[in-house]
Amino acid sequence: MGVGPHAILCTASDCSGNSTQCTFYVFVQDTNPPSITCPTNITIQCGDSTSPTNTGMATAHDVCDSNPRVTYSDAYSGDCPKTLTRTWIATDYNGNTNTCPQIITIQDTNPPSITVPASRTVQCFGDVPAADSSTSGASDTCGPASRTFVGDTYQTNGCVITITRTYRATDACGNTNTATQTITIQDTNKPSITAPAGTTVQCFGDIPAPDTNAVVASDNCGTPTKSFVSDTYATNGCVITVTRTYKATDFCGNYNTDTQTITVQDTNRPSITAPAPVSVQCFGNIPAPDTNAVTASDNCGTVTKSFVRDTYATNGCVITITRTYRATDACGNYNTDNQTITVQDTNKPSITAPGPVTVQCFGNIPAPDTNAVVASDNCSTPTKSFVGDTYATNGCVINVTRTYKATDRCGNFNTDTQTITVQDTNKPSITPPGPVTVQCFGNIPAPDTNAVTASDNCGSVTKSLVGDTYATNGCVITVTRTYKATDRCGNYATTNQTITVQDTNKPTIMCPTNIVQAAPSNQCTAIVNYTVTAADNCGNVTLVCTPPPGSAFPVGTTTVNCKATDACSNSASCSFTVTVYSPTNSLPPPNPLPACDTSMNTLTGPPGFATYSWSIISSTGPNWAITSGTNSQTVTYTAGSSGSATFQLIVTTASGCRFVYQVTFACNAGGSTPGFWGNKNGQALLTSADFTALNTLCLRTGDGSDRDFKSTLSKNKSDFAAWLQARTAVNMSYMLSSHLAAMKLNVLHGFASPAKVVPIGGCGNLNGGNSITIADLITFANNALCADGYTPSQDPNRTLQECYKNALANANGNTVHP
CATH class of the missing domain: 2.60.40 (Immunoglobulin-like)
Known part of the structure; x- marks a missing residue:
């Protein structure tokens, strides 16, 4: 029944046509909320649309509302990132609601844009402008941004200094961007220079030395370097004119020059000074005469210096040498001077140990090597020797002091040391x-x-x-x-x-095999439970199946889709089908059975359905027909001349659910049934041996289960009668069982011969489709029951069993009533 009130009218009638009615109401109320499935959580950039067309739409399903309404509400929290919690709401037409959350993360990971001052060139370092301290020059698509000065870096190429000035833009979420301004410092201006005033001197030696302190120079970017360039000479008789050039150079190599004039006029005699006294250790050390060591000058010209002679005086080991030099000017004027040289050997030999050495490991200390020692003596070749090593340890540093010795021929000696440092500084x-x-x-x-x-x-x-x-x-x-x-x-x-x-493995998921389940009697849906298993190599798995277990599945085939998702969004899916069918219901046969060849017989279906549709789906005798009421609860029909008929009723509810009812019964031939069943006291003729024989057959009930008779004789008789009377063609195995039991009793009591040949009516071309002995018919029918005990209308074995049933029914006189 659909949601809402339903009036139920019940009518009771007796065989005389008297009837009474009563009415009651059934109220159907929908209190179950719809199911809802949220879209997955998502992360977007600021500025992206938060519309469900961009972030996903929830879906909803309701058993009673085919189109439940889906709405949502939003709540924001946080800044960087900003979290949008979207609550989806599913509402069916009865106001039942269900919700689920979706998390939308709005993040800003894009850097802001930035502009900086234009590049420029200046002459001097002092001309470099200060950094721009304003915060403008930055912008961001998601909010405010500010610009700050980061710092300057310098690169020198000759006299050109390139300053790279860096600014940084920062937005509200801490995203940054940088840009640079280039400032070039290049000095291209010459310095200014003024040389000292001109002067006159008497002699060439009186020419003053170049004096840059007397030079005045300046530059736009700093203090220039003053230097003497050169003197040039011009001679006119005894007059020499000196032109002295000075130069001023700035830091970048820009320069300028200026000159000073000096006039020289010489009138004085030359002067001379011999070299200073000298003491030497050995005779071989006496220096050769060296006029270059003589100091001689003349105020007016060039002086010629010459060696005159040496004289010797010996006192023990001391030799005194008097050496005379002469200076002569260009005019022949001269002067002399003497140098004293004393020869006396008192010096120790000199020695130089090898230079200091640093080694990494103690095993790397070199062996003593006198060949690496440099030693000399003023008077002879000294002897070199190794004295010894001493060690001093400071932490992991070992200082080795190695002593070498040099000794001359007179026993004078000297020592020197070499320092060897053992220090492991290498990393492993x-x-x-x-x-x-x-x-x-x-x-x-x-x-x-x-x-x-x-x-x-x-x-x-x-x-x-x-x-x-x-x-x-x-x-x-x-x-x-x-x-x-x-x-x-x-x-x-x-x-x-x-x-x-990195988890790259999908979860495992296992769906059950396809499920086929009957709906409860007169129900449109069936509650179907199932189990889907899922696992993951790294932990928990989220399992979602649509529809979920325990859902009400409609009649028909529904595909269940299941998805298992692990924490890293790896997913696996499986699906299976759930087929719900409405079983065929049984209607009770009319009691008493209608007489053959009679009309105005009625069958009444269950009450309370919206539509009814009657039909005769099969008959074993002629003239069975529906005369009126095909679409009513009660149908009127004509019983055939013989045999039985199967009536089918299809009903639908107001909500469109469809159910099928069937009943099979025979007409009453008025006592003309032959054999065992022609005796009205046939039930009284049953014996224990009869039931023992019946128990050898594969007799079936309405649900397909085995039916045996193993109680007391009286109980077996009543059970047998009830079993025969309740037979129905809903399960053709039940109907065939009743006719097989009847034929078995006819044979046991001599009313039918096993060797008698009876019509077979096709039955899969058995015996050419013509005839068969009763013994073979019993065997084939029993084999069919043993092979399949439940043959409803959709069962493929139903046709063969129905053929055997018809052959037995004809042989039994079309009735199995005792």
């Missing part, structure tokens, strides 16, 4: 295990220092785990595992192993 080498990819977090391998390769130049290495760090990108976790190798001096090196955790 370390190689991590190779990168690993695992499916689940629980699959991450434990740290294993045995898998780390490490070595050191000076000895053993200690390997240790530093720790793991984690970086998450969506459902991918990157584990950076750091190992450390440390040598005995505390030098260490680290290395990283990368472990990637």
Whole structure:
């Protein structure tokens, strides 16, 4: 029944046509909310549409409302990101509601835009403009943004300095963008310069030295460098004119020059100074005469210096040499001076040890090597020797002091030391295990220092785990595992192993096989429960089936779609069908049975249905027909001349549900039934042996179960009569069983011969489709019952069983009533 009130009218009639009625009401109320399925959670950028056409639409289903209304409400929270919680609401036409949430994450990951001042070129560093401190110059599509000065970097190429000035734009969510301004510093202006005033001197040696302090110079970008360039000479008799050039150069190489004039006129005699006294250790050290060491000058010209002679005076080991030099000017004027040279050997030999050495390991200390020692003596070749090593330890540093000795022929000696520092500063080498990819977090391998390769130049290495760090990108976790190798001096090196955790496996899902289930009697739907299993390698699985278990499935075939989704959105699906059918219901046969060849017989169907449709779907005798009431609860029919007929009633409810009722019965031939069944006291003739024989057959009931008679004789008789009277063609196996039992009793009591040949009427071309013995007919019919005990209208074995039933019915006289 549909939702709402329904009036039920009941009528009771007796055989005389008297009747009475009563009415009651059935109220059907829908209190079940519709089912609703939300779209999946989604992440969008700010500015994207939040309309369900972009983010997904919920779907709803209701048993009583084919089109439940779906609405939603939104609530925002947070800023970066902003969370939109969308609550979907499904409402059926009776006001029942159901909700589910959808989470829409609105994030801003786009950087803002930025503009900076234009690039420019200046002459000097002091001309560089200050950074622009204003916050303008930044914009963002999702909200406010501000610009800040980050810093300047400098790059020098010769005298050109390029300043890269960086600004940063930051939006409200912390997204940033940078841009740069280029400022070029390049000095192209020459400095200014003024040389000292001109001057006159008597002698060439009186010419003043170049004096840049007397030069005045300036530059637009700083202090220039003043330098003397050169003197040029012009001679006119005894007059020499000196032109002195000065130069001013700025930092970038721009320069300018100016000159000073100096006039030289010489009238004085030359002067001379011999070299200073000298003391030497050995006779071989006496220097050769060196006029270059003589100082001589003349105010007016060039002086010629010459060696005159040496004179010797010996006092023990001391030799005194007097050396005379002469200076002569261009006019022949001269002067002399003496140098004293004393020869006396008192010096120790000199020695220089090899330079300091630093080695990494104690085993790298070199052996003593006198060939690397440099030693000399003023008077002879000294002897070099190794004295010894001393050691001083400071932490992991060992200082070795190595002493060498040089001795001359007179026993004078000298020593020198070489410093050898032993200090291990090299880090060990370390190689991590190779990168690993695992499916689940629980699959991450434990740290294993045995898998780390490490070595050191000076000895053993200690390997240790530093720790793991984690970086998450969506459902991918990157584990950076750091190992450390440390040598005995505390030098260490680290290395990283990368472990990637990424679940790429779909969950497993298993649907049941297709389900076929009968609806309860007179019901449009059937509650169907089923079990779908799902599992995942890394944890929990979300399982969604539509329709869910326990749903009311309508008559017909419905596809159930199931989806299993793990935490990383890997998913697997399966489907199966649920077929709900409405079973054929039985109507009771008329009691008493109608007489053959009679009209105005009636059959009445169940009350309360919206439509009725009667038909005769089969008959074993002629003249069975419906005369009126085909579409009414009560139908009027004519019983045939013989045999039986199967009546079918199809009814529908106001909501469109369809049900089928069937009944099969024979007409009463008025006592003309032959054999065992022609005796009105046939039931009284039944014996225990008869029931023993019946129990050898595969007799069936209305639901297809076995029917045997193993009680007391009286109980068997009453059960047998009830079984025969309740027979129905809804299950053709039940109808065939009743006719088979009748023929078995006719044979047992001598009313039928097993060898008698009777018509077969086709039955799958058995015996050519013509005739068969009663013994073979009993055997074939029983075999059919043993093979299939339930043959409703859709069963493929029903046709053969019905053919056997008709052949037995004709042979039994078309009745099985006792």
